[in-house]
Amino acid sequence: MTKGNINVSVENIFPLIKKFLYSDHEIFLRELISNATDATLKLKHLTNIGEAKVDYGNPKIEVKIDKENKKLHIIDQGLGMTAEEVEKYINQVAFSGAEEFLDKYKDSAKDSGIIGHFGLGFYSAFMVAEKVEIITKSYREENPAVRWICDGSPEFSLEETTDKTDRGTEIVLHIAEDSLEFLEENKIRELLTKYNKFMPVPIKFGTKTETLPLPEGAAEDAIAETVEVDNIVNNPTPAWTKSPSELKDEDYKAFYHELYPMQFEEPLFNIHLNVDYPFNLTGVLYFPKLANNLNIEKDKIQLYQNQVFVTDEVKGIVPDFLMLLRGVIDSPDIPLNVSRSYLQADGAVKKISSYITKKVADKMVSLINENREDYDKKWNDIKIVIEYGMISEDKFFEKSDKFALYPTTDGKYFLWNELEEKIKPSQTDKDGNLVILYATNADEQHSYIQSAKDKGYEVILLDSPIVPHLIQKLETSKEKISFARVDADHVNNLIKKDEPAISKLNETEKESLKKNVEESINDKKFTVQLEDLDSKDAPFTITQPEFMRRMKD
Ligand code: ADP
Ligand code: MG
Numbered sequence: 001m002t003k004g005n006i007n008v009s010v011e012n013i014f015p016l017i018k019k020f021l022y023s024d025h026e027i028f029l030r031e032l033i034s035n036a037t038d039a040t041l042k043l044k045h046l047t048n049i050g051e052a053k054v055d056y057g058n059p060k061i062e063v064k065i066d067k068e069n070k071k072l073h074i075i076d077q078g079l080g081m082t083a084e085e086v087e088k089y090i091n092q093v094a095f096s097g098a099e100e101f102l103d104k105y106k107d108s109a110k111d112s113g114i115i116g117h118f119g120l121g122f123y124s125a126f127m128v129a130e131k132v133e134i135i136t137k138s139y140r141e142e143n144p145a146v147r148w149i150c151d152g153s154p155e156f157s158l159e160e161t162t163d164k165t166d167r168g169t170e171i172v173l174h175i176a177e178d179s180l181e182f183l184e185e186n187k188i189r190e191l192l193t194k195y196n197k198f199m200p201v202p203i204k205f206g207t208k209t210e211t212l213p214l215p216e217g218a219a220e221d222a223i224a225e226t227v228e229v230d231n232i233v234n235n236p237t238p239a240w241t242k243s244p245s246e247l248k249d250e251d252y253k254a255f256y257h258e259l260y261p262m263q264f265e266e267p268l269f270n271i272h273l274n275v276d277y278p279f280n281l282t283g284v285l286y287f288p289k290l291a292n293n294l295n296i297e298k299d300k301i302q303l304y305q306n307q308v309f310v311t312d313e314v315k316g317i318v319p320d321f322l323m324l325l326r327g328v329i330d331s332p333d334i335p336l337n338v339s340r341s342y343l344q345a346d347g348a349v350k351k352i353s354s355y356i357t358k359k360v361a362d363k364m365v366s367l368i369n370e371n372r373e374d375y376d377k378k379w380n381d382i383k384i385v386i387e388y389g390m391i392s393e394d395k396f397f398e399k400s401d402k403f404a405l406y407p408t409t410d411g412k413y414f415l416w417n418e419l420e421e422k423i424k425p426s427q428t429d430k431d432g433n434l435v436i437l438y439a440t441n442a443d444e445q446h447s448y449i450q451s452a453k454d455k456g457y458e459v460i461l462l463d464s465p466i467v468p469h470l471i472q473k474l475e476t477s478k479e480k481i482s483f484a485r486v487d488a489d490h491v492n493n494l495i496k497k498d499e500p501a502i503s504k505l506n507e508t509e510k511e512s513l514k515k516n517v518e519e520s521i522n523d524k525k526f527t528v529q530l531e532d533l534d535s536k537d538a539p540f541t542i543t544q545p546e547f548m549r550r551m552k553d
Helices: 010-020 027-048 083-090 097-104 121-127 177-183 185-195 249-259 320-324 347-370 372-392 394-402 416-423 446-454 467-477 489-493 507-521 546-552
Strands: 061-066 071-076 129-137 145-150 156-161 168-175 203-211 226-232 269-275 281-287 302-305 308-311 326-330 434-439 459-461 481-485 527-530 540-543
Touching (some): 027 061, 027 121, 027 168, 027 308, 083 129, 121 129, 168 177, 249 269, 249 281, 269 326, 269 347, 281 347, 320 372, 347 372, 372 394, 372 467, 394 416, 416 434, 434 446
Parallel strands (some): 434 459
Antiparallel strands (some): 061 071, 071 168, 129 168, 269 281, 302 308
């Protein structure tokens, strides 16, 4: 047997990284701004703990297009790098300075929001640039600024420079011919909005004109003065980074519209997620108006890591039934691979998913207890999520008696135990099972509903598309109950509370009426049954077995 080391030479691996590491070229900007953010947050941390004795100030990150020279600049005022640090952090592919920093400052830095992870992000610059320059000056005064240049081959140059006098790092991308779109203002603005909208350090992209307020007592025809100010493209402190006690209902609504600028409808409820043990996760979820709509493609839940947008494909992280909600989830602990949008399925993800489920269930309980009337009113817009959750997540189902409603056809909303209480006296069959009468379409089943109501029964309206599954779930989980659709045959087997009515027809009249109706329907699938009615509008009913009803829908 022979054992040995596989020889990896940079010449071979470099083009591979450039080409295949990231499926999406556009993420280079997210990676470089993440590094600029890390550099800023590291400096913040070092000044906080007294290790860096500099004026932290109000640092920002600037993105600048130089179309003429085909260059894109990303400039930060973070901690910068010395020549040795460039050698160590940049020239060593797959060595993460971010991880090293978190390791070194373990406890104190664990909440610092440092983003970097794999030590590969920087090299994504070569997906769009034929040459990359780093001009950087360390926050430690004694170190001169240095310039690193690399054209994407494993060779680089590193020299001192006098071009930079203030601390921080400037990355200059010489955009390649096949990537010139990244010199377009609109393209860059689009990327900044997509990935960096909520990053923690202000990001400047150009300037904008602002009108100053008129001084008090100004003449009516006075012209307001205007000034050029930085155009900051991000909100560094989005709602989910704050504590729920700091936020009012309006703040949650305002954040909803910030997240989804094209949504004009107000959300119904919000759920603030906030956990730091056994994993870190924050976020705000919203219930949009859904009614029976199972199909919302647009405006999905967004996944962030340390305020950096990762993806809006949250399948696998959020339980399926909650994909109908909107909002954000931010967790540095969701295991993603290098290209960040692919999930590495593992136990942590399961825990996260079940935490979110539990949190949503708890919130529903508190919402219904806080304001039952309001909850009843919104039920039709949220029921699809709740019912879907009940059939797909056992933990959620177990709690659902506390918040799932069963509306009647005449607009009352019962919790399960309220419904049971209500129907116990009148809707029990001969074996003592509760029979829950339901309709799936109030208009089409109108006459059946009416006749059941006339007998003193409650009819609940279950009209969402997943109702057959919900009924099955309830029937298999709850004891001594069964469901019967109002137009199914065994509705007539319920024990009636009143004395039976005496028909005005005699037996022969009944027989011939039944025969007549049967002949005119002429279909063996249906059963015709005469009703002993006195003042009712339907003297007979035509029914089908329950199982056939369910099959049809
Ligand atoms: P990661 O961010 O995962 O650590 P990167 O490949 O993105 O890996 O960056 C490698 C390292 O280079 C960083 O960890 C950091 O030490 C250093 N670096 C990159 N960009 C900057 C910057 N703008 N300012 C200071 N250091 C930087
Ligand atoms: Mg990085």
